[in-house]
Amino acid sequence: MRNIAALATGLVFGLGMTVSGMINPAKVLNFFDIAGAWDPSLALVMGSALITTAIGYRIVFAKGAPLLTGRFELPTRKDIDMPLVAGSAVYGLGWGLIGYCPGGVVPALGLGRPEPWIFTAALVAGMAAARFARTRMVAAPARG
Amino acid sequence: MSAVVGGVLIGLGAVMAMGLMGRIAGISGILAGTVFSPSDREWSWRAAFLAGMVVAPTFYTLAMGHSPEFEMPGTTMLSILSGLIVGVGVTFGAGCASGHGVCGLARLSPRSLIATGVFMAVAIATVFVTRHVIGG
Numbered sequence: 001m002r003n004i005a006a007l008a009t010g011l012v013f014g015l016g017m018t019v020s021g022m023i024n025p026a027k028v029l030n031f032f033d034i035a036g037a038w039d040p041s042l043a044l045v046m047g048s049a050l051i052t053t054a055i056g057y058r059i060v061f062a063k064g065a066p067l068l069t070g071r072f073e074l075p076t077r078k079d080i081d082m083p084l085v086a087g088s089a090v091y092g093l094g095w096g097l098i099g100y101c102p103g104g105v106v107p108a109l110g111l112g113r114p115e116p117w118i119f120t121a122a123l124v125a126g127m128a129a130a131r132f133a134r135t136r137m138v139a140a141p142a143r144g
Numbered sequence: 145m146s147a148v149v150g151g152v153l154i155g156l157g158a159v160m161a162m163g164l165m166g167r168i169a170g171i172s173g174i175l176a177g178t179v180f181s182p183s184d185r186e187w188s189w190r191a192a193f194l195a196g197m198v199v200a201p202t203f204y205t206l207a208m209g210h211s212p213e214f215e216m217p218g219t220t221m222l223s224i225l226s227g228l229i230v231g232v233g234v235t236f237g238a239g240c241a242s243g244h245g246v247c248g249l250a251r252l253s254p255r256s257l258i259a260t261g262v263f264m265a266v267a268i269a270t271v272f273v274t275r276h277v278i279g280g
Binding site: 077088093 | 147151152158159161165167168171175179180189190193194215222223224226230241244248254260265270272276
């Protein structure tokens with residue numbers, strides 16, 4: 001049951017990405033190009049997604065528990081640390097270079113074209129490298 | 145119009161993930177969990193979620209009668225380079241546009257607010273440099 005719900009949820013989410021144009025890297029880059037061929041429509045995408053989520057979360061949290069599992073799993077951290085800021089900056093650099101974010105490229109895998117698969121393979125390789133580096137950092141003794 | 149419809153659907157997906165499964169719809173985290181934690185109890189719903197996303201363009205094409213617009217900027221080399229960069233960034237930054245920019249902001253998470261501000265600003269600055277400083 002949970003897997004069917006997840007499949008349906010992924011489909012709705014992916015349709016949103018597809019309909020809004022987030023799976024099209026050229027369009028995403030034009031959204032970032034505020035000094036040139038600016039395409040403001042993705043601001044509407046993010047705005048309407050955010051408002052829908054904010055309202056929907058209120059309704060869902062008011063129920064006290066999710067329908068199919070025991071409890072809500074929410075990130076609890078509130079601190080702003082260096083990995084968060086530096087990692088987000090690195091992500092912004094990559095996103096600005098190509099126009100792809102993970103949420104945009106996953107539905108694009110279903111387009112039947114090779115480019116999204118190449119990007120996704122590199123994305124997973126980057127994740128693997130970062131996870132390896134992070135275990136080394138944690139394992140190493142702190143120096144000053 | 146398609147922007148608002150698409151945005152509402154994205155939001156609806158995020159709300160379904162929370163309301164049904166109690167989970168954040170952060171695609172970088174779901175993708176990482178699927179690839180790196182195959183024995184995790186959470187694996188099957190993550191994989192099912194990704195499968196739902198992958199078939200979405202097919203549903204779109206069937207409903208609309210044409211495939212969605214798609215144009216890949218840059219070379220294969222740039223795809224690989226930027227894929228690596230995004231992979232490193234979302235791992236240390238603990239999220240991407242969906243996890244921080246939609247789900248996190250909707251919860252008023254201070255970490256997501258900072259993350260979203262940083263990656264949007266850097267993406268805009270990057271496009272400015274590549275298109276108007278060194279390119280164009």
